[in-house]
Amino acid sequence: MAISKKQINTIKAPAAIGPYSQGIVAGNLIFVSGQIPVDPGSGNIVSDDVQAQTRQSLENVKAVLEAAGSNLDNVVKATVFIADMEKFGQINAVYETFFSAPAPARACVEVARLPKDVQVEIEVVALVGQ
Numbered sequence: 001m002a003i004s005k006k007q008i009n010t011i012k013a014p015a016a017i018g019p020y021s022q023g024i025v026a027g028n029l030i031f032v033s034g035q036i037p038v039d040p041g042s043g044n045i046v047s048d049d050v051q052a053q054t055r056q057s058l059e060n061v062k063a064v065l066e067a068a069g070s071n072l073d074n075v076v077k078a079t080v081f082i083a084d085m086e087k088f089g090q091i092n093a094v095y096e097t098f099f100s101a102p103a104p105a106r107a108c109v110e111v112a113r114l115p116k117d118v119q120v121e122i123e124v125v126a127l128v129g130q
Helices: 050-067 085-095
Strands: 005-008 023-026 029-035 075-082 105-110 120-127
Touching (some): 029 050
Antiparallel strands (some): 023 029, 029 120, 075 120
């Protein structure tokens, strides 16, 4: 039996820049594609500051979740991709302001390069209809 999938699109987050969806709802879960710090209105990277980039990435995640009828409180798993592990503390300082206890499970990995040479990209899995 195939599970139905529903594509999520919102103008409140940057449009997909490749062959993927901003988010996909499958069953009672939403899978939010990696969000980078692009301002959805201008299409520009918000800043060179890693904390501003983290904040915008999470605002973009939040917008996709809300378009699916979910929210940050329903996030069960997050993956954070960063360009420089030396900035882990700065990223965490912003990240923790978006989530209440219990915080979602998370992986954080340093990568060689991210789209548009940003410093952070964040993807999540969350419950829908909770």
